[in-house]
Amino acid sequence: MNTILRLKEFYLLEMFQLTVYESQMASLQNEYIEHAYQRIIELERHHVDYYKETLQQHGEEVPFFSGSLTALAGRFLGGPMLDLTTAENRYKLGVAVETKAIEMYRAFVIEAWEYPDICKRLWNNMIDEEFHLLWFKDNLKHATSLVQSIQ
Ligand SMILES: [Fe+2]
Ligand SMILES: [Fe+2]
Numbered sequence: 001m002n003t004i005l006r007l008k009e010f011y012l013l014e015m016f017q018l019t020v021y022e023s024q025m026a027s028l029q030n031e032y033i034e035h036a037y038q039r040i041i042e043l044e045r046h047h048v049d050y051y052k053e054t055l056q057q058h059g060e061e062v063p064f065f066s067g068s069l070t071a072l073a074g075r076f077l078g079g080p081m082l083d084l085t086t087a088e089n090r091y092k093l094g095v096a097v098e099t100k101a102i103e104m105y106r107a108f109v110i111e112a113w114e115y116p117d118i119c120k121r122l123w124n125n126m127i128d129e130e131f132h133l134l135w136f137k138d139n140l141k142h143a144t145s146l147v148q149s150i151q
Contacts, residue, residue, distance in 0.1 A: 008063045011051035015065045016072040018044040088143045094136030101129045
């Protein structure tokens with residue numbers, strides 16, 4: 001696949017991550033979780049900006065994003081969004097989104113090997129996604145064990 005098309009696809013993938021996490025800010029249960037989400041959102045915004053700026057530098061149009069998560073959830077996760085009223089579901093969605101992103105980054109790193117600048121950035125972004133994944137997995141474990149200890 002051509003690199004410009006990939007950059008556009010990754011712009012949308014990162015917009016998806018950014019919008020998913022921003023949309024959950026109002027439902028978070030405490031200050032610690034809010035800070036963690038804010039930090040994740042900051043990094044996703046850097047990822048979005050990178051694709052946006054790179055496309056613009058190449059004189060390419062940045063894909064249109066309507067702000068609707070449903071279409072992007074279908075495109076990247078192959079199904080509807082989970083109900084996000086519980087922390088457990090929010091973390092499960094985080095795990096699914098980040099796992100998909102890492103899988104896509106692995107493929108793109110191989111495709112973009114002849115462009116060292118892009119490649120370096122892809123590695124960096126992918127490692128950010130790995131940190132996000134670990135955070136969601138760890139918090140999912142706590143959320144699940146909390147539910148079990150209450151029952
Ligand atoms: Fe990202
Ligand atoms: Fe991420």
